[in-house]
Amino acid sequence: MSxxxxxxxxxxxxxxxxxxxxxxKATLEEPTSGRRWRAFxxxxxxxxxxxxxxxxxxxxxxxxxxxxxxPNDATLSDRRTGVLTDGYLLGxxxxxxxxxSRVVYGTRTSLLAGLGTVVAALALALPIGMxxxxxxxxxxxxxxxxxxxxxxxxxxxxxFAIAGTLGPGLFNAVMALAIFFVPIFVRLIRGEVxxxxxxxxxxxxxxxxxxxxYIMRRHILPVIAAPLIVQASLAxxxxxLAETSLSFLGLGVMDPTASWGRILKQAFNDIQIRSxxxxxxxxxxxxxxxxxxxxxxxxxxxxxxxxG
Amino acid sequence: MILKRILSVxxxxxxxxxxxALLSTFLPGDLATTLAGPDADTERIEEVREFLRVDxxxxxxxxxxxxxxxQGDLGTSYFTRRTITREIADRWAITGSLVLGSVLLSxxxxxxxxxxxxxxxxxALDRTATLSATLGVSVPHFVIGILGLVIFAKxxxxxxxxxxxxxxxxxxxxxxxxxxxxxxxLSGSMIAELTRQLRSAVSEELESDYVRTARAKGLxxxxxxxxxxxxxxxxxxxxxxxxxxxxxxxxxxxVEYVFGLGGLGSYTADAxxxxxxxxxxxxxPLAVIIAVSMSLLADLAFLKLNPRLRAEGA
Numbered sequence: 237m238s239x240x241x242x243x244x245x246x247x248x249x250x251x252x253x254x255x256x257x258x259x260x261k262a263t264l265e266e267p268t269s270g271r272r273w274r275a276f277x278x279x280x281x282x283x284x285x286x287x288x289x290x291x292x293x294x295x296x297x298x299x300x301x302x303x304x305x306x307p308n309d310a311t312l313s314d315r316r317t318g319v320l321t322d323g324y325l326l327g328x329x330x331x332x333x334x335x336x337s338r339v340v341y342g343t344r345t346s347l348l349a350g351l352g353t354v355v356a357a358l359a360l361a362l363p364i365g366m367x368x369x370x371x372x373x374x375x376x377x378x379x380x381x382x383x384x385x386x387x388x389x390x391x392x393x394x395x396f397a398i399a400g401t402l403g404p405g406l407f408n409a410v411m412a413l414a415i416f417f418v419p420i421f422v423r424l425i426r427g428e429v430x431x432x433x434x435x436x437x438x439x440x441x442x443x444x445x446x447x448x449x450y451i452m453r454r455h456i457l458p459v460i461a462a463p464l465i466v467q468a469s470l471a472x473x474x475x476x477l478a479e480t481s482l483s484f485l486g487l488g489v490m491d492p493t494a495s496w497g498r499i500l501k502q503a504f505n506d507i508q509i510r511s512x513x514x515x516x517x518x519x520x521x522x523x524x525x526x527x528x529x530x531x532x533x534x535x536x537x538x539x540x541x542x543x544g
Numbered sequence: 545m546i547l548k549r550i551l552s553v554x555x556x557x558x559x560x561x562x563x564x565a566l567l568s569t570f571l572p573g574d575l576a577t578t579l580a581g582p583d584a585d586t587e588r589i590e591e592v593r594e595f596l597r598v599d600x601x602x603x604x605x606x607x608x609x610x611x612x613x614x615q616g617d618l619g620t621s622y623f624t625r626r627t628i629t630r631e632i633a634d635r636w637a638i639t640g641s642l643v644l645g646s647v648l649l650s651x652x653x654x655x656x657x658x659x660x661x662x663x664x665x666x667x668a669l670d671r672t673a674t675l676s677a678t679l680g681v682s683v684p685h686f687v688i689g690i691l692g693l694v695i696f697a698k699x700x701x702x703x704x705x706x707x708x709x710x711x712x713x714x715x716x717x718x719x720x721x722x723x724x725x726x727x728x729x730l731s732g733s734m735i736a737e738l739t740r741q742l743r744s745a746v747s748e749e750l751e752s753d754y755v756r757t758a759r760a761k762g763l764x765x766x767x768x769x770x771x772x773x774x775x776x777x778x779x780x781x782x783x784x785x786x787x788x789x790x791x792x793x794x795x796x797x798x799v800e801y802v803f804g805l806g807g808l809g810s811y812t813a814d815a816x817x818x819x820x821x822x823x824x825x826x827x828x829p830l831a832v833i834i835a836v837s838m839s840l841l842a843d844l845a846f847l848k849l850n851p852r853l854r855a856e857g858a
Contacts, residue, residue, distance in 0.1 A: 385559035392794025393812070393831040397824050400816030401567050477684050481798050484686055486817055504690060504802070511694045518687045526682035533678070 275538040282534025285527040292524055296343040305334035307341040308492040316510065326516060329502055339516055341494035345406065346524065349479035349488070349495075350472040352410045357417035358468060364418070365425025366452060370433055376426070383419040391416060395478055399487045406495075409488040413475050424467055428460040462539040469535055473528035480521050496521050549843065553836050557829055561613070564828050565606035568821055595622060609825065618826035623818055628826035631811055638807030641719070642799070643792045645727035647785070650734040655781065657735075658742025662777070663769055665747045673739055680736025685795045686802050689729030696725060726803045730795050734788040741784045745777040778849055786842030790835040 276282055295302050311332040318327050326336040368376040386394070398412035432438060432455065441451055482488035483497025484504075491498065496517045503513040600608075609619070618628040661673040696703045704722055714722075749755060750769070758772045759765075793809075797816075800809030808827075815823035 381555070381559060382563075385556050385563065388556050388832050388835055389560060389828060390790045390794045390831045390835050392791070392797060393828060396794070396797060396812060396816045397564065397828050398567065400819060400824055401821060402570055403572055403819060473682070477682075481684055481686065485798065485801060485813060500687070500690070507690075507693065507698065511698055514690055514694060518690065522679070522683045522687060525684075526679055529678055529682050 272538045276534055279534045279537065281530050282538075285530035285534065288523070288527045289531060292343060292527070293347065295340055296347040299341050299344045303334075303337035303340045305337040307333060307337040307494045309333060316506070327513065329499070329513065330506055335499070335513060335516060338494040338499055339496070339520055342496040342499055342517065342520065343524075345483075345489055345493065345495040346476045346479060346521075349406065349410055349413070350476040350528075353413040353417060353475035353479075354468050354471050356410060356414035357421055357471070358464075360414070361418045361421030361425060365422040366429055366456070368422065369426035369429025370448070370452070370456075372430070372433075379422065380426070383422050386415075386419040387423070392478070392481070395482070396485075396487070399482055404487050404490050406489045406493070409479055409482045412482075413478055416478075417471055417475070420471075421464070421467065424463060425460055428463060429456055432456050432459055466532060466536045466539060470529065470532035473525045473532065476528070477521070477525050546840075546844070549840055553833070556836065557832060558610075560832050561610060561825075561829055562603075562606050564825050565602050565609060568605065568825070569602055571819070571821060592622075613826075613829070618830070619822040621815070621823050622820050628823055631823075632808065632830070635807045635811055638805050639793070639796050639800070639809055640807075641723060642726055642730060642796055642805065642807065642809075643789065645723055646730040646734060646792055647789060649727055649731045650738055650788070651785075653731075654735040654738030655742060658739040658781075659746050659769070659774065659777070661739065661743040662746025663750065665743075670743070673743065677736040677739045677743075680732045680739075683732060684798075685729050685732065686798050688732045689725060689799055689802050692725040692728055726799050726805060729802075730792055730799050733795070734784075734792065737784050737788055738781060741780045742777055745780040746774070749775070749777050779846060782842050782845045782849070786838040789838050790831075793831055793834060 311328070314328050314332045316328060316330060317332075321327065326334075326339070329335055329338065364379055368379040389397075395412045395416050398415055399409055402408035402411065438451055438455060441455070479488050480495070480497035480500070483495045484501045485497075486501070489495040489498055499517040500514065500521070503517065506513065612619070616629060618632075620627050621631070624631075657673050661670040664670055693705065697705045703724055710719065746769075749772075755768060755772050758768045796807065796809035797812045798809070799805075800807050801813040804810065811823070812827050814820070815827065
């Protein structure tokens with residue numbers, strides 16, 4: 237079995253045959269971008285999701301302005317108050333911290349984890365993937381052996397193993413998640429670069445002596461950008477999910493720092509006493525990741541190569 | 545060909561175990577001191593260092609570990625001093641029940657839902673199914689589990705709160721009741737993936753020439769969908785299944801932790817939380833073997849189900 241047969245129906249786009257027109261279109265003419273925006277705009281669900289994500293982003297960035305209390309300020313006399321009592325919008329947790337403010341600050345943690353992971357993973361995967369795809373042969377072979385080995389480890393097990401070794405903390409969690417995404421991105425980038433590398437356009441450029449760096453920047457990067465953006469945006473959602481799982485377990489963000497996973501865990505400890513505080517962080521996680529997935533799917537449809 | 549596939553696992557395992565050994569160099573520096581406890585003298589700390597083999601070079605540790613593993617010794621937990629193989633023997637049935645239950649439930653719901661959504665593309669049913677599927681991949685296992693606990697255990701009181709109940713203790717009914725919520729929690733993403741993939745596969749197959757021929761022959765719609773349309777749509781279902789079963793073992797870690805089931809997932813969660821590195825080192829290759837076996841099984845199923853592949857592959 238040759239190594240460029242990606243496992244079928246994995247949630248990445250299999251690098252199919254690329255037509256020369258698509259490369260030219262992506263690099264030379266701009267009008268397609270207008271059409272893509274309009275295609276995206278017609279997708280009602282994707283537009284709603286993007287609007288929601290903008291709000292989430294703003295809440296995360298301006299958390300100190302949105303929050304009504306200091307998220308770490310524990311007022312022991314106000315433990316477990318109900319909704320809208322004593323000036324607490326959504327009540328307080330088991331040690332008297334304002335739930336609403338904690339969820340608001342948790343947004344920041346989740347966004348940091350999600351975006352940080354993807355940026356770190358791309359920073360590693362982009363050079364490796366382009367190198368492996370462009371210089372076929374032993375470099376490619378060596379990298380792909382490692383990629384295959386890493387991909388053979390069940391996703392969460394890999395993340396748990398790395399985070400469990402490094403110990404708790406947001407930085408370690410992001411590192412563990414980034415290592416999980418690197419092989420996935422490398423595989424995608426390599427596949428795309430390989431198919432463009434074989435195109436007549438690039439062959440012709442190489443023949444007339446166009447420098448490699450120029451070809452990479454001018455022709456290869458723009459073409460791989462579309463599938464990469466789609467994959468990266470979906471990865472942000474997966475990373476946020478995984479970070480909440482790690483924090484819930486006690487491996488991600490450490491206590492007093494607010495994170496959705498931690499808030500959920502504390503509320504879970506109280507499940508016999510009261511259950512409604514579970515819904516707030518639960519809904520925050522589910523709705524944000526849902527919005528990211530809908531947004532990513534919308535991007536995929538809008539940026540898709542097959543255009544009517 | 546099958547033998548070749550099985551043998552191809554060996555280099556993967558070698559690389560994985562080496563990477564894990566490499567990971568141990570990132571253990572926080574004073575781990576031996578931490579593990580030995582606050583009252584430990586230097587002798588005790590030395591003993592812990594020896595146990596963890598932290599003072600030796602990575603490749604030496606890797607070779608040692610591999611030599612032991614080949615003889616069936618996957619290592620010993622630092623905290624409990626029990627061997628990993630022993631723990632696996634004691635706990636596999638719990639995780640096995642959980643995963644098997646999730647696979648059955650996913651097939652029971654995901655397959656008919658995917659087929660119907662694919663057949664009646666664009667209908668209200670299709671839109672509901674697609675939306676639920678997107679929701680299913682967006683909600684983490686433990687959120688579904690907690691929601692299930694609140695509704696069925698706390699509010700309705702139909703199901704017990706947590707823990708695993710062996711068949712020997714409370715019979716099959718008790719066993720099933722205790723597993724119901726964890727199984728549903730673990731199934732969410734698998735049902736969603738099955739529905740998504742089957743939907744697109746079925747609707748694609750129903751557009752194909754041979755289905756049009758079948759319809760033109762005047763076959764009844766039910767026969768067309770069930771006998772012709774489904775034929776090739778089974779293949780994507782098989783590959784979703786093999787990928788998702790592998791993921792279930794990762795999801796089981798957190799689900800077992802939430803419900804205190806005490807299977808391999810709980811074992812992994814404990815090890816990871818305590819930075820019990822020897823256990824992590826033993827669990828990862830085990831997970832890889834499970835994952836690779838699943839994809840091998842899927843490939844065999846492919847050969848059996850798709851005559852075209854059989855002709856080429858032989």
